Amino acid sequence: MRKPGKPPFDRANARPERGKRAPAPKTGKPPVSGDASFRRPSAELAVIHGYHAVREVLRAKRRKCLDLFATAAAAERLQAEIAGCEVKVHVVAPEVLDARLGGDAVHQGVLLEARPLPELDISDIEVNSGLVLALDQITDPHNVGAILRTAAAFAVDAVIVTDRHAPEFSGVLAKTASGGLEHVPLVEVVNLARALEHLGDAGFLRVGLDSEGPASLEHTVLSRPTVLVLGAEGKGLRRLTREKCDVLARLDMPGAIKSLNVSNACAVALTLARLALKP
Incomplete structure (x- = not known):
């Protein structure tokens, strides 16, 4: 029997069980993750930060984009560009980007890991x-x-x-x-x-x-x-x-x-x- 004064169980708005992640809604948007596992630096990895720089990478499509780490606000601003390319999106707190780039980096809430541009002769x-x-x-x-x-x-x-x-x-x-x-x-x-x-x-x-x-x-x-x-x-x-x-x-x-x-x-x-x- 339900305890007196306790509201009925609302399954639709219930929190997921501890240790489990609620299923993502089906919105047609690219997959979003809270995981912030950055790749190790290498010659085959370009790390690009800053809103305009990242936006143009996504628009130009001259290189392969791997993972985009962005605050919720930055991801929202880049929604159209994200939808037009294959990139995994991670919504993170600004402090995560500060830790990756250093406190002096003006990242504007966005960091992209991508392959280098193709070499030209x-x-x-x-x-x-x-x-x-x-x-x-x-x-x-x-x-x-x-x-x-x-x-x-x-x-x-x-x-x-x-x-x-x-x-x-x-x-x-x-x-x-x-x-x-x-x-x-x-x-x-x-x-x-x-x-x-x-x-x-x-x-x-x-x-x-x-x-x-x-x-x-x-x-x-x-x-x-x-x-x-x-x-x-x-x-x-x-x-x-x-x-x-x-x-x-x-x-x-x-x-x-x-x-x-x-x-x-x-x-x-x-x-x-x-x-x-x-x-």
Whole structure:
């Protein structure tokens, strides 16, 4: 007999027995789990965090997505992108992501584990806009990420980097690129000088940005296709890289400060190049 004052048993709203999980409702949405078992770091794993970066990975579908770890709010915002790809979703607390990425990471409630982008060869570059970027040992992930974001905004055909002395293409770089990593073909080469030689044989005008260049980029005659070569901050272009350029050009600064961060210099250079290459 039921004890006096105790409401009748409501099976529909009853909690599951201890140790058992209630069955998930049938909503047609991807499977959701509370498990937060992260994979071990490896060369075959890219860890991408930040709302815009993850959203563009899901939209672009250029790589295989494995597991998405997101807060309930972030998962809701990404619902349309999640539905369009095969990825296992884990709804977790923000503290779980903090523990995985570190307290300083601005993850915005989302982390994606995926496979790296497919490797491309220099011969895979397709010339559409007629503009390519080559980075001569720029190692700061914030700078490279910002360059990739700018390159995506300017519809650059490809970004060439060296396989050594280049940052990892995930984490901070992917977050800073804000999705640009998914939209610009990225070509890693062993020898940048040899790659520039190949581009020259293919008809590219090779323009090296150099603060001591003999002419300003604004007054340099450009032709399609063009590859703009950027050197690392402080070091600039290496000697052999400079020798493989057809033209060395500077960015003239009328103000009191005569130099720019390399990612800002890239944005200015692409603006001038686009104006010079207008059909």
